[in-house]
Amino acid sequence: MSVILDNLPALLIAVPLFGAFLTPLFGRFLPKVRTPWAIFAVLASAAVAITTAIRVLISGPIVYVFGAGASAPAVLDSAGIPIRIIFTIDAFGAFMLLSAAIVSVAVMLYLAASQKRRSGKSAFYTLYLLLTAGIFGMVSTGDLFNFFVFLEINSLAAAALVSYHRKGGIAVEGAIKYAVVNTIGGLMVLAGIGLLYSQYDTLNMALIASQIAPNPVTITALVLFLAALAMKAGSVPFHFATPDAYSVAPSGVTALMIVASQAGLYGIFRILFTVYNGVFNTVTVGWVVIILGVLSMVIGVxxxxxQKDVKRLLAYHAVSQTGYMLLGVGVALCVLHDAAALSAxxxxxMEGGLFHIFNHAMYKGLLFLAxxxxxxxxxxxxxxxMGGLGHNMKWTMIFFLIGALAIAGIPPFNGFASxxxxxxxxxAFNPVLAIIAMVVSILTLASFMKVFHSLFLGPKQPEYAEVKEAPKPMIAGMIILTVFVVVLGIxxxxxxxxVISPAADALLNSGTYLSAVLGGGL
Amino acid sequence: MIGLLSTGYGFWNPIVWLVVIAAALIVSFIILKAGRKDYSKDTEQVKPYLSGNDEPSASDTHVRGGNLYYGFTRALKGYYDKLIPLHTGILNDYIAWFLIGLVIIFVVVILI
Known part of the structure; x- marks a missing residue:
């Protein structure tokens, strides 16, 4: 047991990858076992992620050096080049792991039913597990190049999953757009990593953070990271491929892609607060983040x-909600060096922005599943x-309504609290920004009342007279997310x-992260 | 106190809110039960009276999603006329927007 607990960060990646690589074998030789195996692999991966997160939240950051003993230094000077592959999981990473684990389980249960009559399940579940591994890796690694590798796994697995199951080439078109745009973003991240490596001869985030100084090279790298990861997160004006991909992907996949895009937000916040450690002009960059947030909120909603396509409509709301997260964290960034304002x-x-990341994963996942x-x-x-479907799909209608009220910020659901x-x-920072955020919430409510009315209300429509409630595994997936929407709201x-305060503290006080890796500094 | 979320400038307690909503629902239920007892579901009573005309079919009476918020989008026609065409669906344009955004952020961060 202690071997498992001691190697949890490695298992975070090994378990979903092992599950992914065995899934096609089961599909080839034991097809009846394929779906139960995929469910088991996702449950096991989520169990590892949740256990890791709980350990971090109880005991502090975990630093795991691949291929080294427990007493080996996290940063090794190898012929003048300090290179080690390490995972560094602090409270912020743990928070993201929790979100990804919960959504991955809920979606997998849902997919077990929604994909039942579909072809290509072996590759589908393999890609799903690869996407899960990509997300887990992005939020766990302490190495910039590793981060890029997991970003690519995340983007390519997601793009391949988008291409499934819509006829007429529309899904493939959405997938290609998503793949190209995210690949360009990935290349920009790689360029940024190259610039930092050229300055500091290391890829270790903590080691870079301990030495970083503002100069044209590091600031250029910062801009590349910010723009590329904002595109991954679906922020305006980098959002264009997001609705194209979300609207054509299988609905369960879209729910997990919400978390996949939030791994982009994780990257932005990790780089701004930990790697760069506040050595840039935080007011200017903070306002850039705020403006990206406001544009996303307003243009998204x-x-x-x-919109007439219900999934495209939800996709634009995903863009809009990303704006709230950027707004909250942008405000914190603006006042990072003003102790009084930061405290006030x-x-x-910051906590509101991070809490909204988690809440959005739950309620937007729920809405896509419904x-x-x-x-x-x-x-x-x-x-x-559509219309009148509430007569036939009562549970789905209830779940959708809960998700809709949560995203619109109606109490007592979780969206209101964040x-x-x-x-x-x-x-307190700028009243105009708060007013914009509230107006966007009102428009969100208006939009979701339109969708709720259009789908579920009204008299029973003759063409949907035979429609039945969703299968039980799909309902089970929705119940899991609904529980979090309601319980976190109450x-x-x-x-x-x-969870949230430790995560915000981990970002605002990067010294804990640095000392965990560097042992008190070089 | 469980459920009390401090926001720095105030607090939010969903449990108090739920108690108030529950009380409002109980009052509403009491008012409902005090209503007429001779209402019968699924009888002629529930059919709308449309000046003697036949009731339209279910599909004809449902207000479809596209009919909602026409006034809103109409009032913001100038805004939508500019915004929607920007979403061309053309990949080259998406990349162009990425580059434009990247350059603007770069200029702002370098100059300010």
Missing amino acids: TMALP YGTTA VGAVIYRTGVWSINK KLMIYESTF FPDLFVNA
């Missing part, structure tokens, strides 16, 4: 309102052709105190 509202803004269940039963994407933290802290303080 206003583009969602006129900056920390709350809408996917409707599409699964009706085969229709257009809200102009938005309230963002509103109040942002108002007891937000417990989660904020146990």
Whole structure:
């Protein structure tokens, strides 16, 4: 048992990869075992992730050096080049692991039913597990090149999954756009890593952080990281491929892609707060992040309102919600070097932004699963052709309504708690930003009432008279996410105190991260 | 106190909110139960009276999603006329937007 606990960071990647590589073998020789195996692999991966996260939240950061004994230094000087592959998981990484683990399990249960009659399941589940490994790796690694590798695994697995199951080439088109745009973003990240390596001869995040100084090269790298990872996160004006991909991907996949895109946000925040350690002009970069957030909120929601394709509409809302996260963390970044403002509202803004990441993964995942269940039963994407489905799909309707109220920031669901933290802290920083955020929430509510009405309300439509409720595994997936939407809404303080505050503290006080890796500094 | 979320400038307690909502629902239920007892579901009572005309079919009476918020999008026609065409669906344009955004951020961060 202690061997497993001692090697949890390695298992974070090994378990989903092992599951991925065995899935095609089961598909070839024991097809009946393939889906149960994929479910088992995802459950095992999630168990490793949750155990790792709990250990980090209880005992502090975990530094794991691949191929080295427990007493070996995390940073090894190898002929003048300090290179070691290490995982460094602090409270912020643990927070992201929790989010990814929960959504991956809920979606896998859902996919077990939604993919039942589909072909190509071996490759599908393999890619799903690879996507899970990519997300886990991105939020766990302490090495910049590793981060790039997991970013690529994440993007390519997601793009391949997008291409599944929509006829007429539309899914392939969405997948190609997503792949090309994310590959270019990945290359920009690689260029940024190259620039930092040229300056500091290392890829270790903590070691770079301990030496970094503002100069044209490091600032150029910072801009490359920021733009490329904002594109991964789906922020305006880098968002264009996001609705194209989300709207055509299988609905379960889209739910996990929300978390995959949030790994991009993780990258932005990790680089700004930990690797760069606040050595740049935090006010300017903070305002850049805020403006990206405001653009995402406003353009995302206003583009969602006129949409007729229900999944495209949800995709634009995903862009809009990303804006809230950027807004909260941007405010914290602006006041990073102002101790009074940071204490008064900056920390709350940071906590609100991070809490919203988790909440968004839960309620937007739930919304995509609920809408996917409707599409699964009706085969229709257009809200102009739906109606009255609440008569036949009561549970799906309830889950959708809970998700819709949560995303619109209606109490007592989780979206309200995180938005309230963002509103109040942002108002103290700049009231105009808070007002914009609140107006966007109102438009979000309007948009979701339109969708709710269009899908579920109204008299029973003759063409949907035979439609049945979604299969039980799909309902089970939705129940898991609903539980988090409701429980985090009713007891937000417990989660904020146990998970969010430590995560925000890990970002705001990067010294803990650095000392965990460097043992008190070089 | 469990459920009390401090926001720095105030607090939020969903449990208090739930108690208030529960009380409002109980009052609503009491008002509902005090209503007429001779209402019968699935009878002529529930059919709408449309000046003697036949009731339209279910598909004709449902307001479809595309009919909602027409006024909003119409009022913001100038905004939408500019915004929607930017989403061309052409990959080259997506890359161009990435480069434009990258350059703007670079200039802002370097100059300010």
